[in-house]
Structures are given as C-alpha cells and as structure tokens.
Amino acid sequence: SSFLQERLRYMLGLLLLLHSTDSFYVPGVAPINFHRNDPVEIKAVKLTSSRTQLPYEYYSLPFCQPSKITYKAENLGEVLRGDRIVNTPFQVSMNVEKKCEVLCNFPNKPVTLTVDQSKLIAERIREDYYVHLIADNLPVATRLEFYSNREEEEKKKEKDVQFEHGYRLGFMDGNKFYLHNHLSFILYYHREDVEESQEHTYRVVRFEVIPQSIKLEDLKADEKSMCTLPEATGSAPQEIDPTKENQLLFTYSVHWEESDIKWASRWDTYLTMSDVQIHWFSIINSVVVVFFLSGILSMIIIRTLRKDIANYNKEDDIEDTMEESGWKLVHGDVFRPPQYPMILSSLLGSGIQLFCMILIVIFVAMLGMLSPSSRGALMTTACFLFMFMGVFGGFFAGRLYRTLKGHRWKKGAFCTATLYPGVVFSICFILNCFIWGKHSSGAVPFPTMVALLCMWFGISLPLVYLGYYFGFRKQPYDNPVRTNQIPRQIPEQRWYMNKFVGILMAGILPFGAMFIELFFIFSAIWENQFYYLFGFLFLVFIILVVSCSQISIVMVYFQLCAEDYRWWWRTFLVSGGSAFYVLIYAVFYFVNKLDIVEFIPSLLYFGYTALMVLSFWLLTGTIGFYAAYMFVRKIYAAVKID
Numbered sequence: 001s002s003f004l005q006e007r008l009r010y011m012l013g014l015l016l017l018l019h020s021t022d023s024f025y026v027p028g029v030a031p032i033n034f035h036r037n038d039p040v041e042i043k044a045v046k047l048t049s050s051r052t053q054l055p056y057e058y059y060s061l062p063f064c065q066p067s068k069i070t071y072k073a074e075n076l077g078e079v080l081r082g083d084r085i086v087n088t089p090f091q092v093s094m095n096v097e098k099k100c101e102v103l104c105n106f107p108n109k110p111v112t113l114t115v116d117q118s119k120l121i122a123e124r125i126r127e128d129y130y131v132h133l134i135a136d137n138l139p140v141a142t143r144l145e146f147y148s149n150r151e152e153e154e155k156k157k158e159k160d161v162q163f164e165h166g167y168r169l170g171f172m173d174g175n176k177f178y179l180h181n182h183l184s185f186i187l188y189y190h191r192e193d194v195e196e197s198q199e200h201t202y203r204v205v206r207f208e209v210i211p212q213s214i215k216l217e218d219l220k221a222d223e224k225s226m227c228t229l230p231e232a233t234g235s236a237p238q239e240i241d242p243t244k245e246n247q248l249l250f251t252y253s254v255h256w257e258e259s260d261i262k263w264a265s266r267w268d269t270y271l272t273m274s275d276v277q278i279h280w281f282s283i284i285n286s287v288v289v290v291f292f293l294s295g296i297l298s299m300i301i302i303r304t305l306r307k308d309i310a311n312y313n314k315e316d317d318i319e320d321t322m323e324e325s326g327w328k329l330v331h332g333d334v335f336r337p338p339q340y341p342m343i344l345s346s347l348l349g350s351g352i353q354l355f356c357m358i359l360i361v362i363f364v365a366m367l368g369m370l371s372p373s374s375r376g377a378l379m380t381t382a383c384f385l386f387m388f389m390g391v392f393g394g395f396f397a398g399r400l401y402r403t404l405k406g407h408r409w410k411k412g413a414f415c416t417a418t419l420y421p422g423v424v425f426s427i428c429f430i431l432n433c434f435i436w437g438k439h440s441s442g443a444v445p446f447p448t449m450v451a452l453l454c455m456w457f458g459i460s461l462p463l464v465y466l467g468y469y470f471g472f473r474k475q476p477y478d479n480p481v482r483t484n485q486i487p488r489q490i491p492e493q494r495w496y497m498n499k500f501v502g503i504l505m506a507g508i509l510p511f512g513a514m515f516i517e518l519f520f521i522f523s524a525i526w527e528n529q530f531y532y533l534f535g536f537l538f539l540v541f542i543i544l545v546v547s548c549s550q551i552s553i554v555m556v557y558f559q560l561c562a563e564d565y566r567w568w569w570r571t572f573l574v575s576g577g578s579a580f581y582v583l584i585y586a587v588f589y590f591v592n593k594l595d596i597v598e599f600i601p602s603l604l605y606f607g608y609t610a611l612m613v614l615s616f617w618l619l620t621g622t623i624g625f626y627a628a629y630m631f632v633r634k635i636y637a638a639v640k641i642d
Contacts, residue, residue: 038094049124051594075380076451140208187257308639330564342406357382394467552575555574560632590605
C-alpha cells in the first residue's frame with residue numbers, strides 16, 4: 001500500500017503541476033497595454049436567450065462580416081458552453097473617438113435583408129436573444145439605471161446602476177419588430193503610470209454598449225461612410241418586417257472615458273450584480289441550524305447509545321431473564337451482504353469520484369484560479385478532474401466490493417467505470433441530437449465528443465481499473481461481529497419506517513442548508529449570470545457534508561432499533577433524499593422564474609436537471625453511506641457479544 005500511496009502522491013503532484021501551469025498562464029489573464037491609436041479588437045462570442053436556452057453563433061444572423069472570418073481556438077469548457085469566438089468588422093482604436101460610422105457596404109449603400117433573413121431576425125427578437133461581444137477579453141454589458149425606492153428628495157441624486165450581460169438584439173412594440181442596428185460603444189481605460197519620457201500606455205477596464213434602433217432615412221450617411229445620428233426626439237426606430245425585404249444600415253460609434261478602476265478589479269462590475277448580504281445571511285442561518293441539530297442529535301444518540309451499551313455489557317444474571325431488544329438483537333445480521341453488491345459498490349465508487357472532483361474544483365475556484373475571465377476553465381478542470389479521480393473511485397469501490405463478499409472484480413471495475421458516466425453520456429448525447437437539429441452552437445461538435453469518449457476510455461477506465469485492483473487486493477473492512485448462518489425474521493415495520501418517508505425526512509435538513517446557494521447556481525446556469533461566490537459555496541459544501549452524515553447516522557440508528565438490518569441500500573437511498581427536494585425546487589424554478597414555453601428548451605432544462613439530481617443523489621448518498629457504515633461498525637465494536 002505504500003507503493004500505492006507513493007503512486008497517488010505522484011499523480012496528485014502531476015495534477016497540481018498541470019493545473020497550476022494551466023491556471024497561471026491562461027492567455028488573456030496577463031494585462032495588455034495599449035498605446036494611443038492601437039487597435040482594440042472586438043470579437044463576438046455568441047447569441048443567447050434564457051427563453052430558449054439555445055446559444056447560436058454570431059454569424060448565424062446576417063450581421064456585417066469582415067473580409068476573413070477567423071475563429072479562436074477554444075478549450076473544452078468553451079466548446080461545451082457553446083461559445084464560438086470570432087472576429088468582427090468593428091474598427092476600434094485606443095482612445096480614438098468615432099462619432100458615427102457605417103459598418104459594412106461602404107460607403108453608404110444600405111444592406112438588404114432577404115425575406116428569409118428578415119424572418120430569422122424577427123424570430124430571434126421575439127425569442128429575446130442577447131448578443132455577446134468581448135473587447136480585450138471583457139464581455140460587453142448594457143447599463144440599466146433605475147431609481148431605487150428611496151425618499152423622494154434623494155431620488156434625484158441616487159440612481160441604482162445594474163449591468164446586463166450583452167445587449168438585446170432588438171425589441172418588440174405591439175406586433176412590430178425593431179432591430180438595434182446602431183451600437184454606441186463606451187469603453188473605459190485606465191492610464192498606467194510611466195516615466196515622463198515614455199508614451200502613455202492604457203488598459204481597457206470596462207466595455208459598455210448603448211444599443212439603438214435608428215431608421216435608414218434618419219441615419220444620414222455620406223461618401224466617406226460617416227453618418228450623423230438624428231436628434232433623440234424625432235428619430236424613428238428601424239423596423240424589420242418579416243414578410244418582405246428590408247433595407248437598413250449597420251452603424252456604430254466609439255466613445256472613450258478615463259476611469260480609476262485598476263486592471264486587476266475590472267471584473268468587479270460584472271460580479272457585483274447580486275447581493276452578497278443574502279449569502280452571509282443564508283450561511284449563518286444554515287450554520288446555526290446545523291449546529292443546533294447536531295447538538296441535539298449527538299446528545300440523544302450519545303446518551304442513548306451509552307445507556308444501550310452499558311445495559312448490554314452488564315454481566316448480571318438479570319439479562320437472562322430480560323428479553324433482549326433494540327439494535328443488539330440484529331448483531332448477527334447487520335453485516336449480511338445486501339442484494340446486488342456490485343451495483344451498490346459501483347454507485348458508491350462514482351459518488352467518491354464526484355466528491356473528490358467537486359471538493360477540489362470548489363477549493364481551487366475559491367483560491368481564485370478559475371475566475372470568469374478565463375472562459376471555460378471551470379468546465380475543463382471539472383472534466384479532467386473527474387477522469388483522474390477514477391483512481392479513488394475505483395479503490396473505494398473495490399474495497400467495499402471485497403467486503404461484501406464479491407469475487408468478480410474485473411466485472412465490478414468495468415461496472416464502476418461505465419455505470420454513472422454511461423448514463424450521463426447517453427442523456428447528453430440524446431439532448432445533443434436535439435440541439436444539433438436546431439443548428440445551435442450549444443451542440444457539442446462530433447470531434448469533441450470523440451475526444452471525450454477517448455478520455456473516458458483512455459484515462460478514466462484504466463485509472464478505475466488500477467484503483468479497483470488495489471482496493472480489491474487490500475484487506476476488506478473488518479466487521480466487528482460475525483454474521484449468522486440463518487437470516488433472522490424482520491418484524492412488522494411501522495408506517496414511518498417506510499423508505500419514502502425516510503427520504504422525505506432525511507432530505508429536508510441538507511436541502512435547507514444549501515437552498516439559497518442553489519438559487520444562485522440555477523440562475524448562473526439558466527439565465528447567463530456569472531457565478532463566482534466559491535468561498536460561500538465551499539462553506540455550504542462543508543455544511544452539506546456534515547448535515548448529510550448526521551441525518552444518515554440518525555436514520556440508520558432508528559432502523560436498527562426497529563430490528564430491520566437491511567440498511568445498506570436503504571442508507572444510500574435515504575441519505576440522497578435532498579436530491580428529491582432539489583428536483584422539486586427545479587420544477588418550481590422552471591414554472592416561476594423561467595419563461596420557457598417551447599418543447600426543446602423544456603426538454604433541455606429537464607434533461608440537464610435530471611443529470612444534476614442524479615449526481616447530487618450519488619454525492620449525498622455516498623457521504624451518508626460512509627458515515628452510517630463507520631457508525632454501525634463503531635457501535636457493534638463497543639458491545640460484548642458472547
């Protein structure tokens with residue numbers, strides 16, 4: 001086993017090394033210094049809508065195209081998220097103002113949209129699509145100003161500013177569609193301190209846009225492809241009529257402003273969108289609840305256990321006359337192997353794999369290595385970590401399978417390596433086919449899919465086999481009592497000992513502890529927000545682990561007191577009870593928060609939700625199972641059994 005530890009240590013060292021190189025030299029994380037007149041490249045990422053959940057690439061709509069379209073090479077996470085980063089024809093130079101310029105069809109010939117293109121644009125406007133651009137790796141934001149409900153006098157001074165990611169493609173008024181064809185870019189720069197002789201250098205620290213819809217006739221364009229914006233009051237918006245051809249001009253203007261924001265904190269405006277107060281409140285709330293409950297639980301359990309053990313261990317003759325009752329009675333059956341030990345150990349192995357992956361990802365993200373500025377880093381890291389954690393998953397699964405008197409270790413290892421990933425892969429593949437049918441950029445391209453399969457069978461599977469082999473060869477867990485030859489009869493159980501009642505009871509506590517964080521994670525996934533509060537998430541994760549373990553110990557204690565010794569599967573199912581509440585919450589969120597109406601977006605939502613719930617069930621079930629197993633071995637080791 002020392003060889004194994006060395007091996008694992010070496011693997012971990014390698015992983016951390018790979019990881020650190022990955023996280024510190026991410027392109028776009030070192031600041032870029034611009035001189036005056038240097039070109040600042042504006043790229044397009046994708047179009048998104050929280051109504052359809054289907055991202056599209058920028059040039060799926062008839063926007064102006066540059067002479068040569070080049071796509072950026074992307075990492076795994078970006079591909080899975082549906083980002084397709086591409087260059088655009090906007091000419092922006094550092095600290096150079098532009099009043100109004102025509103984007104394509106020089107000098108002033110209007111763009112003609114065919115009927116099909118007009119239809120497509122009108123449909124995307126109706127589906128509430130947003131366009132996402134980036135300048136120097138900063139995403140574009142639209143400023144929303146609204147007066148907060150303060151006192152009347154203060155209202156004049158205080159405006160609350162919030163930012164919205166991207167800008168709206170257009171808007172509807174009645175049954176008419178209007179396209180935002182003029183973009184006013186507002187870029188903020190921070191002037192760096194340099195020696196007097198040198199030229200000033202600037203860094204981009206914020207990228208805002210004010211989209212406008214201006215009719216072709218009102219945009220007076222001249223031969224030099226310059227245009228003049230009309231006065232704000234008298235201009236009419238540019239309508240897109242989906243039944244006929246439309247003529248319009250795409251124009252833009254650039255305005256630069258100096259800012260005090262340092263480069264290091266330029267992401268703050270995007271991240272301070274939500275209230276931090278509520279997180280502290282929820283954390284303190286859950287901590288108090290968990291401590292309160294754990295206090296009560298440990299009091300009850302420890303006191304009753306002490307009493308039980310003291311009673312069982314009295315060497316008096318009274319015991320012969322007294323009828324034994326409670327959990328000592330089932331000592332001869334409590335470690336009887338359950339049905340389907342291979343599937344149980346495989347699921348628990350996957351649970352361990354998930355647990356290690358989530359722990360490391362949240363921890364590394366908490367240290368700030370997976371910030372939103374390195375796009376897709378979180379997804380990439382999670383995928384690779386899940387593959388590499390196969391060693392631990394296999395090791396635990398193999399050892400448990402040996403303990404449960406299993407013999408066919410090769411089959412068990414194969415089951416561990418393919419059961420959960422196979423379910424995930426098949427669900428994702430089916431959903432992907434639907435996304436492909438919609439020609440969305442959210443569809444994982446075929447090469448990436450093949451690469452993922454190769455990773456699964458080339459990295460994960462061998463590692464699971466390696467771990468399983470060592471786990472299976474290791475000494476099995478020692479059970480403190482011998483199992484009887486003949487299984488004992490299980491008495492009639494009360495209604496509240498039902499599995500489903502157990503799931504409902506056990507799920508409430510862990511779910512209550514992470515309920516608020518869940519809301520933020522959901523809005524990050526489904527409404528294109530950034531999620532960055534990994535410090536909070538780490539605390540919530542710890543609370544979740546503690547509360548799952550406690551609940552599962554209590555449930556297994558009650559079950560053994562009721563003289564029902566079939567606790568293996570049941571503990572695993574019941575501890576994962578909070579996943580049931582997550583499912584209910586996901587349905588509630590779908591009905592109340594999202595306005596998804598069509599079939600395919602709903603299918604996507606529920607498909608991915610099913611994956612989340614399944615993973616969450618494996619995670620919490622595994623935590624609960626190991627807590628209960630340790631507890632059961634402890635209490636039976638403490639009683640003397642003739």
